[in-house]
Amino acid sequence: MKCPFCGYAMSKVLNSRPTEDNKSIRRRRQCERCERRFTTYEKIECMPIMVIKTNQTREPFDRDKLLKGILRSCNKRPIHLEQLEAIVGEIENQIYAYERKEITSAEIGEIAMAYLKQLDEVAYIRFASVYKKFNDIDEFIVELENIKKRKK
Numbered sequence: 180m181k182c183p184f185c186g187y188a189m190s191k192v193l194n195s196r197p198t199e200d201n202k203s204i205r206r207r208r209q210c211e212r213c214e215r216r217f218t219t220y221e222k223i224e225c226m227p228i229m230v231i232k233t234n235q236t237r238e239p240f241d242r243d244k245l246l247k248g249i250l251r252s253c254n255k256r257p258i259h260l261e262q263l264e265a266i267v268g269e270i271e272n273q274i275y276a277y278e279r280k281e282i283t284s285a286e287i288g289e290i291a292m293a294y295l296k297q298l299d300e301v302a303y304i305r306f307a308s309v310y311k312k313f314n315d316i317d318e319f320i321v322e323l324e325n326i327k328k329r330k331k
Contacts, residue, residue, distance in 0.1 A: 182210035183217050190217075228274060231283045240282070242271055249291060252306035256299050266294045300326055 180190050187210055194207040203222035209215070228240040246267045253263060270290050274282055288310040295303040304322060313319055 180208060180219055182213060182215065184215045185210060185213040187212035225275070226278075226280065228279070229281045230287065231281055233284060237281070240271075240274065240287075242267060245270065245287065245291065248309075249295065249302075249306065252295065252309070253299065253302040254305075256302050258299055258302065262298065266291075266298065270294065296326075 181188055182190060189211040190208040191211060192206050193209055193216070196205055197203070198205055198220070203220045206219045206221060208217055208219060210217070229237045230240050231237055246263065249263055249267065250260075270287070273290055274287065288306075292303060292307055292310065295306050304319070304326075307313075307322060308319065311318070311322075313322075
């Protein structure tokens with residue numbers, strides 16, 4: 180790390196600690212030539228992931244948008260917000276683990292439905308009805324029968 184004062188390339192780390200949001204490390208350094216102190220921040224560089232929508236447009240992955248969709252499906256269900264935030268975190272980690280620059284909204288929907296199916300069947304059906312674009316009651320009945328079969 181170059182000293183911002185004299186430009187010397189060698190410095191020693193005096194103190195390291197995470198920032199308040201735990202998303203980066205704050206390092207207090209001292210130049211080995213001029214002995215002046217300065218602070219640097221180190222953070223993980225995340226690869227931006229683009230979501231390919233059904234109409235083939237692309238937009239950046241938005242964790243909050245996913246959480247809002249899941250929250251809607253869990254409305255008036257006995258599910259804590261912490262559980263939903265944890266699920267969204269797991270989905271986000273799974274998406275980043277693919278190490279791809281793009282993912283389809285369909286893939287994200289399938290992952291979310293898998294988590295909701297384990298968490299709450301009603302929330303799963305609500306999410307699936309929007310995600311799968313159910314057109315009539317017969318499509319609901321088919322999905323409900325599939326859930327019943329899995330329970331047996």
